[in-house]
Amino acid sequence: MEHVVSIPDERIGRVVGKNGEVKKSIEKQGRVKLKIEDGTVTITGESLDILNAKDVVKAIGLGFTKDYAFELFNDNLQLIVFDVAEAIPEAHMSRLMGRIIGEHGKVKTHIEIKLQTKILVTDTEVAGIGSPSRLQVLREVLERLLGGATHANVYKHIDRRLASLDKI
Numbered sequence: 001m002e003h004v005v006s007i008p009d010e011r012i013g014r015v016v017g018k019n020g021e022v023k024k025s026i027e028k029q030g031r032v033k034l035k036i037e038d039g040t041v042t043i044t045g046e047s048l049d050i051l052n053a054k055d056v057v058k059a060i061g062l063g064f065t066k067d068y069a070f071e072l073f074n075d076n077l078q079l080i081v082f083d084v085a086e087a088i089p090e091a092h093m094s095r096l097m098g099r100i101i102g103e104h105g106k107v108k109t110h111i112e113i114k115l116q117t118k119i120l121v122t123d124t125e126v127a128g129i130g131s132p133s134r135l136q137v138l139r140e141v142l143e144r145l146l147g148g149a150t151h152a153n154v155y156k157h158i159d160r161r162l163a164s165l166d167k168i
Contacts, residue, residue, distance in 0.1 A: 002044045003054050007061035009039050015060050022066055026056055029073050055079040062127050068118045071129060080135045082142055085124040097121060099145050107151060111141060114158050137161045 007015055016023050016036060023034050030053030032045035041057050043050050052073055059069035059079050071077055088096055101108050101121055112119050115138055117130030128138045137158060144154050 001047050001050055002042055003050045005041045005043065005054055005057045005061065007039055007041055007057070011061050011063065012036060012039065014066070015041060015057055017066070022060070025066075025070070026053055029070065030056065059127070059129060062125070063120050063122065064118065064127070064129065068129055071118070076131055077129055078132055078135060079127065079129055080139070081125055081127045082139065083125055084142075084146065088146060093124065096146050097123070097126075099151075100126060100142065102151070107145075110155065111138070111158070114155075114162065115141075133165055137165070 014022065015026075015034075017025070023036065026032070027034055030043075030045070031049045032043050032053045034053075034057070035042040035044070041061075043053050043057065045053070052075075055072045055078070056069045058081075059072060060066060062081065072079055084097065085093065099107070102110070108119055108121060111117075115130060115134045117128045117134050117138055119138070120127045126142055128135050130138070140161065141154055141158060144157060145151075149157075
């Protein structure tokens with residue numbers, strides 16, 4: 001089987017790595033073969049192996065570091081990408097993305113620590129690497145922040161949701 005992932009041209013080098021080291025590591029850890037050309041990465045291998053390697057390649061293409069992306073080879077972690085541009089008007093994008101990041105990155109860092117996730121914020125997307133249950137809480141947090149909830153209320157929501165997850 002094979003799967004094709006589009007990567008921005010400026011990030012292809014990160015997927016390849018110095019002397020092809022990142023590409024070789026993905027192939028080895030993912031038990032797949034990568035063919036990289038013209039902004040696309042074709043992944044060939046067994047279907048389950050392709051699923052894991054696809055997320056690693058996509059994460060690097062989004063801008064996650066290699067180390068964070070490689071955590072996706074852990075079966076307990078997933079990558080999720082929220083396309084904020086679909087949910088909010090372009091005129092409000094900068095302000096609302098700023099609410100997610102916070103002054104000097106404080107909000108983003110607080111959410112990452114509380115949810116034990118890695119978060120990447122681009123101009124139009126928010127991506128997360130974490131456990132499925134914590135990524136669901138991240139989705140709720142983003143919806144609340146984009147909907148205008150105060151940071152204090154969002155932090156309380158995180159605490160309540162984590163408490164309920166701990167009971168399961």
